[in-house]
Amino acid sequence: MKYGKTARVLMIALSGALIACTAAAQSYPVKPVRILTGQAPGGATDYFARLFAQKLNEAWKQPVVVETRAGAAGAIAAELTAKAPPDGYTVLLSTAGQVVINPHITKLSYDPLKDLTPLAYITGSALLLVVHPSVPVHSVKELIALTRARPGKLNQGSGGNGSPAHLAMELFKYLTGTKMTHISFKGLGPAVAALVAGEIDVTFASGASTQAFVKAERLRALAVSTPKRARALPDIPTVAEAGVPGYEFTIWFGFYGPAAMPADVVNRIHTELARILAQADVRDRLIAEGGEPGNLTLEQFAAFTRAEHAKWGKVIRATGIKGD
Numbered sequence: 009m010k011y012g013k014t015a016r017v018l019m020i021a022l023s024g025a026l027i028a029c030t031a032a033a034q035s036y037p038v039k040p041v042r043i044l045t046g047q048a049p050g051g052a053t054d055y056f057a058r059l060f061a062q063k064l065n066e067a068w069k070q071p072v073v074v075e076t077r078a079g080a081a082g083a084i085a086a087e088l089t090a091k092a093p094p095d096g097y098t099v100l101l102s103t104a105g106q107v108v109i110n111p112h113i114t115k116l117s118y119d120p121l122k123d124l125t126p127l128a129y130i131t132g133s134a135l136l137l138v139v140h141p142s143v144p145v146h147s148v149k150e151l152i153a154l155t156r157a158r159p160g161k162l163n164q165g166s167g168g169n170g171s172p173a174h175l176a177m178e179l180f181k182y183l184t185g186t187k188m189t190h191i192s193f194k195g196l197g198p199a200v201a202a203l204v205a206g207e208i209d210v211t212f213a214s215g216a217s218t219q220a221f222v223k224a225e226r227l228r229a230l231a232v233s234t235p236k237r238a239r240a241l242p243d244i245p246t247v248a249e250a251g252v253p254g255y256e257f258t259i260w261f262g263f264y265g266p267a268a269m270p271a272d273v274v275n276r277i278h279t280e281l282a283r284i285l286a287q288a289d290v291r292d293r294l295i296a297e298g299g300e301p302g303n304l305t306l307e308q309f310a311a312f313t314r315a316e317h318a319k320w321g322k323v324i325r326a327t328g329i330k331g332d
Contacts, residue, residue, distance in 0.1 A: 036096055036273050040071040043263075044089055044100045046082025047167055048195025052214030052297060056130060056261055057101045059293060063284045078195040081168035082106035083116060086264075090118035094266040096273040099127060102264055105171050108317040112324040113170040120264075121317060125274060126309045127263040128281035133299035134232035135176050135212040135259055136219075137247060141228055143209050148231050148250035151210070155186035164188040165208040167196035170329060175320075176212040176233050176257040178327055183252050203227060214259065215240060215298030233257040238298040260316075262302075262309060278306050 043061055047053040054076065061072040077085040086106040092098035100106070107120040118124075137148065143162070145151045155162055166174035169192055181188060191208050193199040200217045202208045204226050212233060219241075221227040231247040232238050235256045247255040263281060265274070282303075284290055291301045304312060 036276055037068050037070045039097060040073055041068070041097050041099065042073045042075050044075050044077055044085040044098065046077060046079075046085035046100075046102070046106050046195075048078040048193075048197040049076055050197025050200065050217055051167070051195060052133070052216040052259075053101055053103060053261065054197070055216040055297065056294075059290065060101070060130070060263075060281065060284060063287070063290065064280065067280055067284070079168075080114070081110055081171045081174075083110050083114065086110070086120065086124070087116070087118050089264060090120075090123035090266055092266050094125075094269040096265060096269060096277060098266065099277070100124070100264045101130070102262055103172055104260055104316060104320070105168075105175075107262075107264065107313060108320050109170050109172075109175065109324070111317065112321045113329055121314065123267045124264040125267055125269045126306065126313050127265055127274060127277050128285075128306075129302035129304040129309045129312065130261045130263065130281070130285065131294045131299035131301050132234075132258045132260040133214065133294075133297065134234040134238045134241075135173065135257060136215055136222070136229050136241075136244070136298070137180070137210070137212055137231045137233065138203065138218050138222065138227045138229050139210045140203055140206050140208070141225065142206055143228075145230070146228065148245075148247060148252060151230060152184050152186060152251060155184075155188060159187040160189055162188045162210055163191050163208040165191045165193060165199035165202055165211040167199055168192050168194065170324075171196065172257075172259045173199065173212045175323075175329065176259075177210075178329060179257055179323075180212075180247065180252065180255065182327060183255055212257075219297070232298070233259075239300075240296050240298050260302075261299075262313075274306065 043057050045053045045057045057074045061074050064072040089100035164177050200213050222229045231250045294301045
């Protein structure tokens, strides 16, 4: 078969591009990688991001830098990721809020299902229901009784409208028929700091951001949000067993990149993160913070993201939650 000059040039160009892409994937990364987080320092997202940044740095021999872009319940960091070059050098460590909750409560300049590439599911973990020691309750039932006696008087904190802590408490109030006043912060870290300072009364927060304060008796833990007790906190009951049947809220974390990333780069990142997740010290640290390490394939994580997006759409429409 004979080809014209133009066809031969096109074939050569395509071959060159394919070789270049393959070489790039094989050598990735050749420069620093940044992990964006949408929550302020001091929370679980920041803790997990720095844990994986350290491990990736050791594996890749390239700087892996964590950059905090807090605000808008994590939407700022997600938008920056969606609009970044799809080369694997900007990735997002996301909570459920940024990918499957925000689209249902606020207008975004990006579509998480179309503009982000799932890279790896990291962990699913419980949130702790914690109060300031000045709040005269020691159990979930006592908290319910107090809020019913003083509707709207207790201040609940969260990392922003539609954030996991906000949704966890809204679900709690919905199932218990109670009222509290919501105070929104730019990230869960500031919300926990306000709780420790006694500026708010109660919140749901990650074990990573609260366990030290609970141990020091500067906060009081009442329950965990997951259907089963956390392995790291076996003595703390679930919200369901403590008095709210049917309550369940699991916060999860995952890595995403921009859309249209080369498949080889996606596989390289996923494989490395999976290898790190299999390390005993990493699993122990995730469990110690109330998490359950993940083991989803790329395809399973993509399907999980779509299913969670649909589930929370239904919940938010039913409760009428609005964004900031």
